[in-house]
Amino acid sequence: MANSKYEYVKAFEQPDLLLPNTWIVVRIDGRGFHKFSAKYAFEKPNDRRALDLMNAAAKAVMSELPDIVIAYGISDEYSKLTTTIVSTFTAHFVLLWSSYFPELPLSPPLPSFDGRAVLYPSVQNLRDYMSWRQVDCHINNLYNTTFWALIQMGGLDAKDAEKELAGSVAADKNEILFSRFNINYNNEPDMYKKGSVVFRDYELVEPGSVSEVVDEDSAKTMEQLELSKTQEEKDRKRRAKAIITVQHVDIIKDEFWERRPWLLSNKP
Template identity: 75%
Template sequence: MANSKFEYVKQFEQPDQLLPNTWVVVRIDGRGFTKFSSKYQFEKPNDKRALDLMNAAARAVMTELPDITIAYGVSDEYSFVFHKTCTLFERRASKLVSTIVSTFTAYYVHLWSTYFTDSPLSPPLPSFDGRAVCYPSVQNLRDYMSWRQVDCHINNLYNTTFWALIQLGGIDATEAEKSLKGTFSADKNEILFSKFSINYNNEPEIFKKGSVVFRDYEPVEPGTHNVAHEVENLAEPATQSKSQSEKDKKRRAKAAIVVEHLDIIKDEFWDRRPWLLSNKPGKIPKEP
């Protein structure tokens, strides 16, 4: 490419490489979704259509980017996890974030009419922002995922109780907020059950636990793999031959991408799915 006197502007570009050998989480959030959800009259406290749309967009992103290991979503946010050995886009934050945000937003808009059949989109259109954060250890990564799921439970219990007071109790938002000020989880459960005969434990798992998206291989027996220990002791990313990389790529492409509503805080979820931490594709389940 020919040089020109204008090329000096490249000096203003700053490096944005993410730390090597760390887990990278790209977390996206809806921009102005409080107004957006009101505009399209999302059901309160949860709109199943909106959550299904978010999950469908996340699955599409994982299909296009096989380097994503796992994703977790709740409300209008989603976290996409890249393995510590991933070198996609040379681990440049701007590339990873912009690719995730743009791909997710494109599919969200594209799939909108599938889930909101009677509410065509109009400007301002939905959009998302994002950020990339590095986590150096498996424990850090799992603590992050646990934090998001605990947050899901806390917010959903509050919102379920808040909207029950309004929709079933006949009070306004200000009064409902006052009623819940200073309450604990047990108090909210008691309000739901004693006043409205709602057993929070019977609420749909998607509302209580959020959604986890991953490639589905045959689960293993817990305790047969100590993947976390192996990954933590990996001094640097292991190099693979070109042929092995191609084989892994094909196996990932064959694996179904599933959306589940599971407890990702307990060890069992990770122990039964060692590929999430090892980044090595598992065995494709046999079709029934």
């Protein structure tokens, strides 16, 4: 293409580098979803359809981008590892909207998401990040469940409900739910209490076939490098074919990760 006097603007494109050997977390969050959820009258505090739609969009993104290892979602946010593109999520969210809200056609302002990439250099950092999101999910959901019970079942207005909960600890909220509204928080849906984890569940397809993970290329001959490239390609294909599952389980304890060694096995 011919040069033009305008071409200098290309120099403004700065390299946007992430670091090798780190876990890339891309956190996606609905923009202005406070208003958006009011516009479409999402049920409070949790709207099953809205959360199912978020999960469906996350699943679609993972099928399209096989490099993504795991995704975790709560409320209007979704955390994804590796080079996800927010727009893929948004595109699927919009495409799938009518399956979850058949009675409510979308109209402007349309849903959009912001995304930020954060690099975590160790498995411990990454696990702590995931734990942080799940703890947040628990704290927020216990608060919101109690807050909305006080309003919807207890007849309080928002201000009084907020006052009632000021300074309360988890045990107080459990007690309010149980003694006043006969709600045992433990019996609330796991999706609301624990959020949603999206990952490839190889156990469901080919048990035991995922253990050989390509190790560091550094000390290898060219031939071995060729081989590991093919292996990498194979891994990629297998990931693309694997079943993607959405589960509402504890990701803070070791058990989740120990049972699924393929999730964290290819980095230091």
